[in-house]
Amino acid sequence: MxxxxxxxxxxxxxxxxxxxxxxxxxxxxxxxxxxxxxxxxxxxxxxxxxxxxxxxxxxxxxxxxxxxxxQRAAANPELQCGNSFDNEAQVTALLSLREVEEAMQRLPEEQRLVLSLIAIQDLSYKEAAAILGVPKGTIMSRLARARSKLVSEFNRDSAGASA
Missing domain, CATH: 1.10.1740 (Rna Polymerase Sigma Factor; Chain: A)
Known part of the structure; x- marks a missing residue:
């Protein structure tokens, strides 16, 4: 075991x-x-x-x-990791990761859980459905809605940044 x-x-x-x-x-x-x-x-x-x-x-x-x-504790990964950031690529990657984490935290819990299980944990729809106790079709629709919300949010952010 x-x-x-x-x-x-x-x-x-x-x-x-x-x-x-x-x-x-x-x-x-x-x-x-x-x-x-x-x-x-x-x-x-x-x-x-x-x-x-x-x-x-x-x-x-x-x-x-x-x-x-x-629920919204410690959104400061550089303090958690204890690393010093000495180049621009690391800082850019950290900011991108933080943006994704913040965007995921704004998703409804049911969508965030499904996105985490499928996209981050690389579980199958069937496995995610078993873990969450919902039908496979529900997993698929929640995942589609989560992805759609993230895409629209990042498109909105990038449009606001270029204006």
Whole structure:
């Protein structure tokens, strides 16, 4: 079981980061998820990875409801990483990443979760549907709406910047 958990940890951490928006909260969520995985048996006929993602999502929802203050915490990645930025390419990449993260945080939760599972975690529609407990068609429509909102937002931003 521990070896199986080790293999899913990197993807689970990325998922936790996409939910929380910062490294500290993501690591706390990841730790809670692993504790839950180790303390309770995985249901029979259930694969570990989808089960782990579902536990992570449910814990995040619980934490989110209990502490709404943490919803928009620490939007300053350069302080989290502890790196000094000595060239323009790194700063530009950081700003682009921050813009994407902020745009994702403005999406409705249901769309942000689907986008994270499909685009960031590279899960199939079927896997995402199982994790979120919705039909595959719902995953597809939420993903399409999320992508459309992001594209229109970035098109609007780039049009405003060039004016």
């Amino acid at each position: 521990r070896n199986q958990i080790r293999t899913v940890l990197p993807a689970l951490r990325r998922f936790a980061l996409s939910l929380t928006g910062n490294l500290a909260d993501a690591d706390d969520l990841l730790q809670s998820t692993v504790e839950r995985l180790l303390s309770r048996p995985v249901p029979a006929d259930t694969e570990l990875a989808p089960w782990a993602f579902k536990i992570c999502r449910n814990l995040w929802i619980d934490q989110h409801r209990a502490a709404k203050v943490r």
